[in-house]
Amino acid sequence: MYDVAERSGVSIATVSRVYRTPDSVRAQTRERVLEAARQLGYVPSGNARGLASRTTGVLGLCFPDYADADAEADAEADSDADDAVMLYSDQIIRGMERAARRHGYALLIAASLEGGPESLVAKVAGRVDGFAVLAQTVPTEDLEVISRRLPVVMLAGPREIDHLDHIVVANADGERELARHLIEDHGLRRLAFVGGEAESPDAEARFLGFQEACRDAGLPVPDEPDLRAEMMTQAEGARAAEALLDRETEWPQGVLFANDQMAVGALRALERRGVRVPEDIAVTGFDGIPLSRIVRPPLTTVRQPIRQLGEQAVELLVQRLGNSGREPVSLMLPVSLIRRASCGCG
Amino acid sequence: MYDVAERSGVSIATVSRVYRTPDSVRAQTRERVLEAARQLGYVPSGNARGLASRTTGVLGLCFPDYADADAEADAEADSDADDAVMLYSDQIIRGMERAARRHGYALLIAASLEGGPESLVAKVAGRVDGFAVLAQTVPTEDLEVISRRLPVVMLAGPREIDHLDHIVVANADGERELARHLIEDHGLRRLAFVGGEAESPDAEARFLGFQEACRDAGLPVPDEPDLRAEMMTQAEGARAAEALLDRETEWPQGVLFANDQMAVGALRALERRGVRVPEDIAVTGFDGIPLSRIVRPPLTTVRQPIRQLGEQAVELLVQRLGNSGREPVSLMLPVSLIRRASCGCG
DNA sequence: ATCTAGGGTGAATGCGCTTTCATAAGAGGG
DNA sequence: CCCTCTTATGAAAGCGCATTCACCCTAGAT
Structure with missing residues (x-):
């Protein structure tokens, strides 16, 4: 960014503005900056942006490590079909991705392995604005801690922590x-x-x-x-x-x-x-x-309605991001015979 | 982090060490720090960590916006099946997630909408260590710029940029x-x-x-x-x-x-x-x-072999992250009648 | 008792960006 | 031609962490 600023003869503040609020920069200046950025192969650092602005534009999903269950399912199904079967997690991912996209968020997904400070959960929690967890994925005490800092919604399971948003199916x-x-x-x-x-x-x-x-x-x-x-x-x-x-x-x-x-x-x-x-x-x-x-x-x-589960999860997260004071809700999604x-x- | 440090009577450097290199901290100190972290609900900032260490531990995937195609597919299929059909992108996601997990990475996914500096692609590029792109998702010129800064692998399509890793099916x-x-x-x-x-x-x-x-x-x-x-x-x-x-x-x-x-x-x-x-x-x-x-x-x-496509993509990214000098490769995955x-x- | 290693810890710097706040440059109005 | 009001830009202060270097303390060697 400093290089871009120097090359286009402006300050880094202006470069930043070109990306954050393009309209606040004179068209001519903006073009100069963008041209310099192109020449230098400038890729804005999401980390730095996130650090400075305290927001990432990313939502997360933690789901259990199905590796074993999958291997088993694959072995049982005729090999012809193993690529075709959509897992629970696949559908949730799809639902969340759709909804997240609508709201301008990207989606970070990770299957939790073991707990501990170095777990994927911790990685996810530190990189997102809020996230959803499938039941029995993350130890309750970890969730308890994390959910004090950012919105978490719990999917499909008992409501272990009562200040969390929570979605189940009927x-x-x-x-x-x-x-x-x-x-x-x-x-x-x-x-x-x-x-x-x-x-x-x-x-x-x-x-x-x-x-x-x-x-x-x-x-x-x-x-x-x-x-x-x-x-x-x-x-x-x-x-x-x-x-x-x-x-x-x-x-x-x-x-x-x-x-x-x-x-x-x-x-x-x-x-x-x-x-x-x-x-x-x-x-x-x-x-x-x-x-x-x-x-x-x-x-x-x-x-x-697994996909809806994912979509609703995103809706709740986005809501809470907009209004952190909202009372925790507990949704029950209807099923169909x-x-x-x-x-x-x- | 500063709060945790203060509460446990150590410096932030030590807190950092507790999470990065636990063994380099005396067990007693470590426990004190972890306890304070728990009490305060401390969640390490992935952004700050990424900024300081210049690495995110996240891989990315950009795929086209299938929204229209999906709506159509759903309408054509009996409504009974629309949740069941696994899309191309679902399978790639699954493959990449598996492989990424094996290597300790999380996966950031985003469907690209339009281009421009504010596109999801830019967001992804700034938040990952490397990423895969489905053909015809990202304008070639953008890719050209981004790929100068971080590993990119192109999936299923012509090899538009010759210094990129590239995977196709036969x-x-x-x-x-x-x-x-x-x-x-x-x-x-x-x-x-x-x-x-x-x-x-x-x-x-x-x-x-x-x-x-x-x-x-x-x-x-x-x-x-x-x-x-x-x-x-x-x-x-x-x-x-x-x-x-x-x-x-x-x-x-x-x-x-x-x-x-x-x-x-x-x-x-x-x-x-x-x-x-x-x-x-x-x-x-x-x-x-x-x-x-x-x-x-x-x-x-x-x-x-769509899932393998995703898995291979991650393998190539991980390889290149380990050895950025490697010659670009072009893989062709076998298909089966x-x-x-x-x-x-x- | 003195010296030496080495493990454990703290101070300080910088990662790349956003965001006030202040300033400079025009644009009208009197 | 001076003054006020915008608009465009710059300076500078962090954001929360990793990391280097220096330092202290203790244990073992002399």
Whole structure:
């Protein structure tokens, strides 16, 4: 910048003005400066600008390190498809990028590895005006500290810190609606629910919705999921399906899985065992992943508006950047039931 | 930082050391500092650190503003699927993010809107250690200037600036292999090629491959594509298919489209006209988009390793950051033929 | 007891920019 | 022709950190 100033015979203040407030500089001077900048290959330092102006024009996203889950998903899917499957994080990124672009922000993304001062989270936090975090990505205490300095919005998970903005999807509502559909529209009465580990807030919320539907329909209300999977993967789903079949008791008429991955695994296991879906047993998932459309039979599920999650996150951040005094909000995004063949529809 | 230093009774230099080189500080001192930082909610400023150390630990990606293309794609696809389709840019982002993470970098992404000093490109360039650009995203002259200051790698397109690293996919090879397959394995002789606008380097490279295959097989070598679509969309593909049918001359035995979108549109148009694929006419695409698998009949196509494109980009950037003297390289990533029903396979 | 290393710490400088505040140069008005 | 009011520009003070150099202190060697 000093070089540009010297070369064009002005002060650095004027060079700065050329970039920040072009109209405040005489056209002739401005051209001289821009020409010099071009000749010198001048690239303004975002760091310096950010330091001086205390703002970066960048929003951030921290998401968990899915590396293992991906490797697994890739291995399970036919290799043909592994490039095609859009992950949760991909969709959030896309949503945030769109919204950020609309507001003139760039987006900084990083998967958190471990914690500690040198973590990527710390790097992100120091380089953005505000950021979103996927639940269970960053240790609560770190978030607690960081959120005192800049806007943070928490996505999809329990509200661990109450002064943070927070967005979830309507897990319970979705599962309740799904169960209601099975009960009322398909006349099923003996339903089983396969959940995840008790620490998964999503899975728990979905089970809650299932309970509500049972209650609403006057059916017995289970205290616990019939089965809990550790990993919520296809393999676990297959295992759960077989466990359900091998029980002494009569088969359930329908099985609700806490996510699509498990339901897909179950579909395959049932096919191997010669159990017809939906004639013998109805199967449902949750999430609305692409795979749910492709499997046979197509999976009835509940779609989460993941992209909107990202867009809303940016909206909240931008709002708070404009008005830091705003009360923290907690949004719940509506989900939508997708009826396909695996429950008997279509 | 000054506050932290004061509170823990040390100098700012020591605070800095606690974060940069923890081992050089006595454990007891370090704990005092970290405790003070926690109490004060200290978040190190990435800007200041970047300014002082002249490095950001961030890599960047600039890609075109697909907003319009997306809206169109969403409208064409059943609404059910619009969240599921992974775009070109999504895949590159994923690839770059993975690779960047491995090397300890975060990723800054921005879709370029217009040019000018205030463009997102300028913002990205000033905040990263190096970045990748999708072809035709950033004006060549801007890139010329920026690339004098930091590593830039150009993705998928002509090599406009010869001192830049550059990665392309083997468009010509792929199309040649595809045409060879149609000619040799399926015995087709009368082939048509539907290209894009002459300015699209990808489409042109693919046509080149087609020409080569004709030459290799001793077939007449066309000078120009039989048809050129303006937009390479489904609608244009459908139109092209109909135009081909309506010609005076005999129908071709096979039609190679320069991308999947057009081929899919053609598939639908042919179905409407009662033309059977592949019995009456074979159809092929290029890209390997997810949709190509779902349409009926499934589309024979050439898959681009888009994710690898992103990963390689990061590798090149990291290499160059380590050794700025390295000669610029130009990589060509191999593609793979995917044989499905639309050419008569399967 | 004195000397020597070496680890731990502080003072000071500068990274490249934004932003007042002050000043100079014109533009009208009397 | 002098005075006031804009408009364009310059000078200078940080922004928050990394880093060098100098210094002090302690432990081991002599």
